[in-house]
Amino acid sequence: MTGTRDAVFVLGIVCVGLMAGLFAAFAYAVMPGLGQTDDRSFVLAMQRINVVIVNPLFMLLFVGGAGCTVAAAVLYRERRMFWWIVAGAVLYAIGLLITMALNIPLNDRLQAAGDPERIADIHAVRRAFESSWVRWNIARAVVHTAAFAVLVVGAVTR
Template sequence: MKALATSSLLAATLATGLMAGLFAAFAYAVMPGLRRGDDRTFVAAMQQINKAILNGWFMTCFLGAILALALAAVAQWSGGDRRVFVFVLAALVLYLAMFVITAAVSVPLNDELAAAGQPDRIGDLAAVRERFESGWVAWNIARAVTSTGAFGCLAWALVLHGRSTH
């Protein structure tokens, strides 16, 4: 059980950290950079990013973190340290909040942007961008905060786990 507790906690921390980094990078670099572009550039870039991100690496981290978090929580509850369990549980709750935001807000906004069609064929690019940008940016910041909080909880859980195994 100790091997499962350690490996699942490490996997959860790595996958959650990668997701937190992705959302944070969008918050502090990608979206501010795209904000400086014209409407066509913004819409075209986001449409292509939304297509490109649906790949095996993303899905492994995005969904794998949930599995690893659940395994880590079970392992800590079953035979691990209850102090570690509390931080793993907090991380799971924060990560699930990010997951819900993604499913309920970000994906529908991405789908709406894709449904607008090719940028060269959109009559009012400014309106399409306006319907998408501010909401997506605000909710992405919420995803960055929740996933970074989950990562921080897992980092501390690793510290506590390391102390309890010595």
């Protein structure tokens, strides 16, 4: 049981860490870079990213972080690190809620705007998307990074 329990916990930490890194990379590199592009390039790039990011690996990490941390909490309920794992799972869940309630609807509206070559007021479409999406992405990056940090603390709190 200990090997399985440890493997589940490590997988949870890895999934949460990779998601934190993804959202952080968008915050400090991808969005600042796209922010320097013209409106059509920005909208087109984000539309394409939002399509390709929903792939099996992303979904495995996205859902796996939640599943493995909750499973680890159950498996470690009698250990000192239990509350660290619970805190990591709760923080991760908050990040998922931000993604599902705020970032994804913004992505959907951007996609629904249609082909950037045919959008009459591309600047308005970008303006309605960019600042809100960036703000909520930073929030989820911070929350996911905090989840990763407390899970790592839990791993060293035996």
